[in-house]
Amino acid sequence: MSLDPITFGLEVLNFLVLLWILHHFLYRPIQAAIAKRQQQLTQAQQAATLREQQAAALVQQYRQQLQLWDSEQAERRSALQQALQQEKQLAMTQVQQAADTERTRLQTLMQQDSAKLRKTLEQQGAQAALALCAELLQRLAGSALDQALLDMLLADLHQLPAAEQQALRTAFGQLQGPVAVSCAHTLTPAQQQSLTQALTALLGQACTPELHIDAGLIGGFRIDIGAQVLHANLRDELAFFRSGLSHVGH
CATH class of the missing domain: 3.30.300 (GMP Synthetase; Chain A, domain 3)
Structure with missing residues (x-):
């Protein structure tokens, strides 16, 4: 079979035209689309990385706030416990003082009552002795x-x-x-x-x-x-x- 140069030239021309059409209408738009997509993916990845960093920073901030809050709560609990202990000690001191005062008052009252009773008994004894003495003197x-x-x-x-x-x-x-x-x-x-x-x-x-x-x-x-x-x-x-x-x- 003999190769016709004209036919061969037309085939080559058709192939070149096809390549140009493919390059101009298919390859370049695909490359542009791929590049754009790549750019979008890169931007999305950067945005995701940024959001991740922001999220990590936010988590770290929350953790610091939680630690600060825990520290403040611990200080408040400690201060509250100290205040309660002081109030308890003060109340116990006041109760002890009141008890001591009441004990002293009762002891004083008991001593006074005892002294009054002793005087009364002494008076009664003396009066009885005096009455007995008067009776004896009457008889004597x-x-x-x-x-x-x-x-x-x-x-x-x-x-x-x-x-x-x-x-x-x-x-x-x-x-x-x-x-x-x-x-x-x-x-x-x-x-x-x-x-x-x-x-x-x-x-x-x-x-x-x-x-x-x-x-x-x-x-x-x-x-x-x-x-x-x-x-x-x-x-x-x-x-x-x-x-x-x-x-x-x-």
Whole structure:
């Protein structure tokens, strides 16, 4: 088979035309499309990388914020615990102080009550003893007791201080009447004589006492010289002790 040069040339021309058409209308648009696509992929990849970096930065920021928040919460919890501990300690101190104050108050009240009870018991005991003593003296009252009290009175009259003797003499000088002598029982003539002599010696002039019987004296004598009074009887002595007990109780 012989190759026709014209046909061959036309074939070559057709092939070249086809190549040009393919290059101009197919290859270049495909390359442009591929390049554009590659560019888009690169941009998308860069954007994705940027977003990933931003996301990582955001995560890191969130983590830092969480750590900061945890740290702040821990500090707040610590501060709250310290405040609660201080409040608890303060409350316990106040409660302890209140308890100590109340304990002291109760102890003081108990001591006061104990002292009052002790005084009351002492008073009751003293009153009972005084009542018993008065009862015994009532039973012992008589001439023998009167004689003992008279002897005591005469001895005391001789031992009176000078100032008291002068006061009695002054009162006797101003007296518009006899010296009144109260007796629990009737005196014997000897007792009357001893008493008269003692008063005369004490007052510095003759003195005849006026005798009165006062059974309430229980035993002994009471001598009234104007405003001056000499006691030597059981009733006044018991009253004196009873008054002393009342003053001690208060």
